[in-house]
Amino acid sequence: MNFSPYLFFRGQCKEALEFYAKIFDGEIIAMMTYDDGPMASDMPPEQLEKVMHAQLNIGEQVFMASDDCQQYQQPQGFRITIGVDTPDEAECIYKALSEGGEVTMPMEETFWAQRFAMFTDRFGIPWMVNCDKPEQ
Numbered sequence: 431m432n433f434s435p436y437l438f439f440r441g442q443c444k445e446a447l448e449f450y451a452k453i454f455d456g457e458i459i460a461m462m463t464y465d466d467g468p469m470a471s472d473m474p475p476e477q478l479e480k481v482m483h484a485q486l487n488i489g490e491q492v493f494m495a496s497d498d499c500q501q502y503q504q505p506q507g508f509r510i511t512i513g514v515d516t517p518d519e520a521e522c523i524y525k526a527l528s529e530g531g532e533v534t535m536p537m538e539e540t541f542w543a544q545r546f547a548m549f550t551d552r553f554g555i556p557w558m559v560n561c562d563k564p565e566q
Contacts, residue, residue: 435510437495439553440502443481446553447495453526456488509548509556520545520561527551527559 439446447458464470465478480497487493514520524537524545530552537547537559545561 432492434492434494437493437555438498438502438505439481439495441480441497441499442553443484443495443497446551446555447481447484447486447493449553450488450493451486453523454488456486456493458484458486460485504554505556509558511558511560514559514561517545517561520547520559524549524559527557 437443437446444461447461450456451458461484462482463479464473464482467473467482470478477497477499480499482496484495485492486495512523514523521537524547528547528549528551532550534548534550535546537545540546542563543560544563545559547559548557550556
């Protein structure tokens with residue numbers, strides 16, 4: 431069994447997945463627009479070039495996503511958590527992902543982590559970056 435987040439965007443899905451692929455050295459393996467779908471003739475013209483479905487593979491992790499221009503709601507009640515091995519990796523990911531977003535808790539040391547941060551990226555997706563303290 432595996433779990434994969436399905437992310438919804440307000441028209442910036444392609445840009446967001448390209449951004450994530452660059453940061454995480456991932457690969458977009460599918461990207462279909464509404465124009466590619468069977469209901470293209472029923473769609474508003476401004477939505478035809480938006481993403482109906484996409485898949486981004488990052489190592490063994492899978493993210494799926496689409497643009498939900500008509501019923502979009504800001505994500506809430508969860509955060510995508512990234513666990514990393516080194517403080518440098520945590521700092522690098524935090525800097526890249528949080529740029530242009532809203533920082534809830536800046537990158538810092540906590541009682542459980544060498545580095546930890548919480549933020550929402552510029553596409554509205556909430557994240558946490560965590561680098562645990564080494565076990566004693």
